[in-house]
Amino acid sequence: MSTQKPILQMTKIHKRFPGVKALSDVNLRLFPGEVHALMGENGAGKSTLIKVLTGVYSIDEGRVEMEGIATTLHSPLESQAAGISTVYQEVNLCPNLTVAENIFIGREPRRFGRIVWKEMNRRADELLRERMNLQIDVTLPLHTYSVAVQQLVAIARALNISAKVLILDEPTSSLDQKEVEQLFRIMRKLKQGGLSILFVTHFLDQMYEISDRVTILRGGEFVGEYMAKELTRLELVMKMIGKELHLLEELPSLAEADQNPLGGELIRAEGLGRKGGIEPFDLAIRQGEVVGLAGLLGSGRTETARLFFGADKPDSGRLTLPESAGTVRSPREAIRRRIAFCSENRKTEGIIGDLTVRENIILVLQAKYGVFKAISRKRQEEIAGEYIRMLNINPPNPDHLIKNLSGGNQQKVLLARWLLTEPQLLILDEPTRGIDIGAKAEIQKLVLSLSRQGMSFLFISSELEEVLRVSDRIAVLRDRRKVKEITGKDMSQQHIMQSIAGG
Numbered sequence: 001m002s003t004q005k006p007i008l009q010m011t012k013i014h015k016r017f018p019g020v021k022a023l024s025d026v027n028l029r030l031f032p033g034e035v036h037a038l039m040g041e042n043g044a045g046k047s048t049l050i051k052v053l054t055g056v057y058s059i060d061e062g063r064v065e066m067e068g069i070a071t072t073l074h075s076p077l078e079s080q081a082a083g084i085s086t087v088y089q090e091v092n093l094c095p096n097l098t099v100a101e102n103i104f105i106g107r108e109p110r111r112f113g114r115i116v117w118k119e120m121n122r123r124a125d126e127l128l129r130e131r132m133n134l135q136i137d138v139t140l141p142l143h144t145y146s147v148a149v150q151q152l153v154a155i156a157r158a159l160n161i162s163a164k165v166l167i168l169d170e171p172t173s174s175l176d177q178k179e180v181e182q183l184f185r186i187m188r189k190l191k192q193g194g195l196s197i198l199f200v201t202h203f204l205d206q207m208y209e210i211s212d213r214v215t216i217l218r219g220g221e222f223v224g225e226y227m228a229k230e231l232t233r234l235e236l237v238m239k240m241i242g243k244e245l246h247l248l249e250e251l252p253s254l255a256e257a258d259q260n261p262l263g264g265e266l267i268r269a270e271g272l273g274r275k276g277g278i279e280p281f282d283l284a285i286r287q288g289e290v291v292g293l294a295g296l297l298g299s300g301r302t303e304t305a306r307l308f309f310g311a312d313k314p315d316s317g318r319l320t321l322p323e324s325a326g327t328v329r330s331p332r333e334a335i336r337r338r339i340a341f342c343s344e345n346r347k348t349e350g351i352i353g354d355l356t357v358r359e360n361i362i363l364v365l366q367a368k369y370g371v372f373k374a375i376s377r378k379r380q381e382e383i384a385g386e387y388i389r390m391l392n393i394n395p396p397n398p399d400h401l402i403k404n405l406s407g408g409n410q411q412k413v414l415l416a417r418w419l420l421t422e423p424q425l426l427i428l429d430e431p432t433r434g435i436d437i438g439a440k441a442e443i444q445k446l447v448l449s450l451s452r453q454g455m456s457f458l459f460i461s462s463e464l465e466e467v468l469r470v471s472d473r474i475a476v477l478r479d480r481r482k483v484k485e486i487t488g489k490d491m492s493q494q495h496i497m498q499s500i501a502g503g
Contacts, residue, residue, distance in 0.1 A: 013062035022048040026222045030196040040217035055079035083164030095143035100124035148179035202298030233501035263287030271317030277303035281482035290457040292471030299477040309341040340418035344430035353403030358384035387416035427458045
C-alpha cells in the first residue's frame with residue numbers, strides 16, 4: 001500500500017451537543033488513490049463526522065489537516081474550497097433540470113452575462129464520458145434517468161468542483177447489484193486517478209470488495225483504522241458491536257428457558273421481497289411466538305418489518321394468514337387483521353408531539369371506529385389511565401403533551417396505542433433504542449408476558465443480548481438477505497455474530 005502522506009488527516013476530534021458527546025477522540029486519515037470505508041452502527045458518529053468534514057458542524061477540539069496544512073472547515077463552502085466534495089445517500093439534485101444544468105448549477109459558463117448552453121452541454125457530456133464512462137443525453141431532465149445514473153451525475157458534479165476528497169454517503173443503499181457494480185467500476189477508475197474516496201457503508205460484502213482501508217467508530221469513539229484485507233469479517237462485526245469473542249456469554253433466551261407453548265401458524269411470508277430493500281425470503285410466525293430479527297444496520301430488518309405490515313408493497317412473493325385464508329397488502333388491511341407496527345422512528349412515524357398522552361394512546365382505536373363514532377372523553381380518560389398504570393408511564397398525567405415525555409415514556413405510549421387494538425401480531429422495530437435500562441427491562445418483560453398470553457411478536461433490535469433474551473427463534477439478516485434461522489441451543493451471541501459476518 002502507498003507510503004505517501006495522507007491528503008486529509010483528522011486528529012483527536014471532539015464534538016459535543018447539549019447533553020451528548022457525539023464524537024470523542026476520533027481520528028481519520030485519507031490517502032490519495034484509496035477507497036477508505038467508514039463503518040459503525042447507528043449512533044456510532046458517522047453522520048456527525050461527515051458533517052464536521054463538510055463544514056456543517058465546527059469541532060470543539062482537535063485538528064484537521066489538508067495536505068499537511070492545518071485548516072478550519074466552518075461552512076460547506078470552506079469545505080468545498082479545500083477540495084472536499086460529498087454525495088449524499090438521497091440524491092440532492094434538481095430532477096426537473098437537465099443533467100448538464102445539475103452538473104453546472106451555480107457555475108454555468110457565461111458570455112456577456114448569459115449562459116452558453118452549447119458550451120455547458122459539451123462540457124457536461126465530456127465530463128460524464130471521460131470521468132464516469134457514462135454516455136447519456138445531458139439535455140434531458142434528470143428525472144428521466146434511473147437512481148443509479150442520478151447518483152453518477154451527482155458524483156460528476158462533485159468532481160467538477162476540483163475535488164481531492166470525495167465522500168460517498170451510503171451511495172449503494174438504493175441500487176441493485178448491477179448498478180452497484182457500475183458504481184464500483186467508476187470508483188476504481190477515480191481511485192486510479194489519485195482521488196481519495198471516503199465510502200460510508202453498512203454492507204460488509206461491499207466494504208471488502210471495494211475498500212483498501214477501514215475506520216470503525218462505535219458510540220462516537222474511534223475504535224481503530226485497519227487494512228481491509230487484514231481484518232476478518234468476524235473481527236469487523238465484533239469491533240462494530242463492541243464484543244470480544246472470549247468475553248461473549250451464551251445468554252439463553254428466557255422464552256426458551258420457560259418453554260413457552262406455541263400455537264398454530266399465524267402468518268407466513270413466502271418468497272417475499274422488495275427490490276432495493278430485502279431479497280425474497282420465507283418466514284413464518286406462530287401464535288405466541290417471538291421471532292427476533294438480528295443483523296447490522298442496513299441488513300434489511302426494517303424493510304422486512306414494513307413488508308409484514310403492508311407499509312411497503314413487495315415485488316415478489318406473498319404474505320398470508322393461513323387460518324383466516326387472508327392476505328396482507330396494506331397497513332389498513334394489516335390493522336383489520338390485528339397486526340400492529342411500532343416503527344423505530346418514533347419521532348416521525350409514531351408520536352404526534354402536539355397531542356396529549358391520552359390523544360396519542362387512543363389514536364388508532366379512534367381511526368378504527370371512524371370519524372362518526374367518536375370515543376367519549378370519559379372513555380378516553382379511562383383507557384389512558386388503565387394503560388398509564390399498566391405500563392408505568394411517567395408522568396402519569398394523560399393530558400401531558402407527549403413531546404415533553406422522555407424517550408422511554410414516549411415508547412410506552414406507542415406500545416399502549418397498539419396494545420389497545422388487541423393485536424395478534426405486534427411488530428416492534430428497535431423498541432428500546434435510546435431509552436434507559438429500567439424502561440428497557442419493563443418493555444422486555446411486557447413482550448415475554450404478552451407472548452405467554454398468546455400474542456405473537458416480530459422483534460427487531462441491534463442489541464444481540466436483547467434479541468436473545470426475548471426470542472423463541474431468531475432470523476439472521478445480512479446485506480438485505482435472510483441467511484439463517486437460529487433456534488434452541490444454537491441461540492448464542494457468538495453464533496449470531498458468525499452468521500452476520502458470513503464468509
